Amino acid sequence: MPRLPPALRLRPLDREVARLAVPAFAALVAEPVFLLVDSAVVGSLGVVPLAGLGIAGTLLTTAVGVFVFLAYATTAAVARRLGAGDLPAALRQGVDGMWLALGLGVVVAAAAWPAARPLALGLGASPEVADAATSYLRASLPGLPAMLVVLAATGVLRGLQDTRTPLVVAVTGALANIPLTVVLTLGPGPFPALGITGSGLATSTAQLAMASALAVVVARGARRHGVGLRPGGAGVLRSGRDGVPLLVRTLTLRAAILLTTGAAARSGDTALAAHQVVVTIWSALALGLDALAIAGQALTGKTLGAGDVAGTRDVLRRLVGWGVVLGLLSGGLVLVARTHVAPLFSADEGVRTAIAAALVVVALAQPLASYVFVLDGVLIGAGDGRYLAAAGLAGLAVYAPLVVAVVVWAPTGTAGLVWLWVAFAGGFMAVRALTLGLRARRDAWVVVGAVR
Incomplete structure (x- = not known):
């Protein structure tokens, strides 16, 4: 039997990547289940509650998504200290990161409470829909600090090279949310029906339980190694400082998507409807690439902390290779399936045509996207947040005039949507x-030791 070429043979590093990436991918897939369950149950209440959930869900996921740096920065910092052989310091950094998450969550939740209805109206909701959105948001806001703690605690465990525990907690929380949502929203039997408010309370309750479970795991590890659980002022401030560049990076990504959506709206209702489907598929494909990036964060931080520059470069090369393979496979799948996927989302022929056409661009872009995602994860693991922020701003500076050009010169409808995705x-x-x-080819980001 002929032997595989060396580049295709599985190595111990490949098994390590799979050990981290596969559970991370499953946990990422479990997260959208919360809104899917809410949508299915609240949808039975009528159009207004479902529309309110759509507005509230957008606001809530945006608020949480902006603070994803709590997971990423914590992963990198903890992994570095672990690689340097200082597990107590790694746990200390993780505990401080969780305290930062809790503090930010309390502040954002307190600010969002009075702003809930104005924000819903600002997104174009009718007064009735805004009322429903406000009910859901205010019921779910007590769980917002828990959502951010989940991010930080997940980052701690990823930094400790453990992606299985966050998976178990994510899946358990998603499953527990199903009966909670049904009972609190619809009120079967002796339970009172709370409507959309009950759906928000169910989400909040599930998130609080998940945060508690993850906090217990981290606290046990900390106590086992003599690490106190009180917040350290310097450590919390350092976690916040390390997270600012990654916050800027995240904001540039979200701004690019918002620009794309706004431009799609100018191409007409058909293009906007198709764009919503296409961007959803893009986000779904990103989950697999995110899992590789998470493995990159954990492994890069660990190898740099251990002073293993050669190992870090090996991680980079291997992840880029697997990322491109994954991009080619997912792109090929989208290219073949695009005409079969479109009818699943719309009965309108114009929308179907626009979806299928734009998905050609999405398919061809997957190898490029995988390259970007993997490098992003490796550089996050290296603590190179300032450069990532600058790269995001540079991308946005180039993309914004391209969007304007598409709006001004490209035709509307399907052609306009295709040109918009080409620009993206x-x-x-x-x-x-x-x-x-260019950054990955140089050595400025390869800084060894427990602290960058």
């Missing part, structure tokens, strides 16, 4: 690929 892939994503690729 060939502008924003291409600039990020160029800037991150």
Whole structure:
């Protein structure tokens, strides 16, 4: 039997990547289940509650998504200290990161409570829909600090090279949310029906339980190694400082998507409806790439903490290779399935045509996207947040005039949507690929030791 070429043979590093990436992917897939369950149950209440959930869900996921740096920065910092052989310091950094998450969550929840209805109206909701959105948001806001603690605690465990525990907690929370949502929303039997408010309370309750479970795991590890659980002022401030560049990076990604959506709206209702489906598929494909990036964060931080530059470079090369393979496979799948996928989302022929056409661009962009995602994860693991923020701003600076050009010169409808996605892939994503690729080739980001 012929032997595989060396580049295709499985190595111990590949098994380590799979050990981290596969559970991370499953946990990422479990997260959207919360809103899917809420949508299914609240949808039975009528159009207004479901529309209110759509507005509230957008606001809530945006608020949580902005603070994803709590997971990423914590993963990198904890992994570095672990690699340096200082597990107590790794746990200390993790505990401080969780305290930062709790503090930020309390502040954001307190600010969002009075702003809930104005925010819903600002997104174009009718007064009735805004009332429903406000009810859901205010019921779920007590769980917002818990959501951010879940991010930070997940980052701690990823930094400790454990992605299985967050998976178990994510899946358990998603499953527990199903009966909670049904009972609190619909009120079967002796239970009172709380409507959309009950759905928000169920989400809040599940998130509080998840945060508690993860906090217990981290606290046990901390106590086992003599690490106190009280917040350290310097450590909390350091966690916040390390997270600011990653916050800027995240905001540039969200701004690019918002620009794309706004431009799609100018191409007409058909293009906007198709764009919503296409961006959802793009986000779903990103889950697999995110899992590789998470493995990159954990492994890069660990190898740099241990002073293993050769190992860090090996991680980079291997992850880029697997990322491109995954991008080619997912892109090929989208290319083949696009005409079969479109009818699943709309009965309108124009929308179907626009979806299928735009998915050609999405398919062709997958290898490029995988390259960007993997490099992003490796550089996050290296603690290179300032450069990532600058790269995101550069991508946005190039993409914004491209969007304007598409709006001004491109035709509306399907053609306009296709050109918009060409601009996104060939502008924003291409600039990020160029800037991150140039960075990865150099040594400025390869800083060894427990602290960058």
